[in-house]
Amino acid sequence: MWVERTPDEISKWQTSAVEEARSHARLIAIGVLLLVSVLVAGGWFVSFRGGFAVHRTMLGSFWLRLLIIAVMMAPFSWFVFRRECRNELAKIHGRSICPKCDTAADGAAGALCPCGGTFVPQSTVKWIEDEPKSIA
Ligand SMILES: [Zn+2]
Numbered sequence: 738m739w740v741e742r743t744p745d746e747i748s749k750w751q752t753s754a755v756e757e758a759r760s761h762a763r764l765i766a767i768g769v770l771l772l773v774s775v776l777v778a779g780g781w782f783v784s785f786r787g788g789f790a791v792h793r794t795m796l797g798s799f800w801l802r803l804l805i806i807a808v809m810m811a812p813f814s815w816f817v818f819r820r821e822c823r824n825e826l827a828k829i830h831g832r833s834i835c836p837k838c839d840t841a842a843d844g845a846a847g848a849l850c851p852c853g854g855t856f857v858p859q860s861t862v863k864w865i866e867d868e869p870k871s872i873a
Contacts, residue, residue, distance in 0.1 A: 738864075755826065758822050764822065832858070833857060
């Protein structure tokens with residue numbers, strides 16, 4: 738059954754939600770940083786006029802360019818991280834559940850469930866077993 742969380746449990750839930758959002762955002766930010774850096778350092782630019790990738794010969798070694806570009810990309814990647822973190826956290830906070838029939842929904846807190854129950858934010862409830870099972 739679903740029971741209400743205590744304020745202490747809610748704050749713990751929020752801490753883990755922030756952690757979850759951060760690890761998700763970190764993955765995307767690093768992925769974007771690596772992808773763009775390797776492409777640019779490799780000399781591949783997207784030509785906005787032509788709409789296709791063009792190869793350009795550049796001076797310097799690939800690894801030096803990669804390093805310079807990665808440093809230049811850092812603020813952008815931080816921006817991506819912040820944005821993804823915020824979006825993911827909003828998504829996690831939007832998770833709701835119908836305690837009556839155990840249906841999960843996104844952003845439906847307060848809405849009526851077809852079973853007659855009301856969706857509540859997942860942050861405010863937790864699942865516990867109806868009867869504690871004894872270990873034989
Ligand atoms: Zn329901």
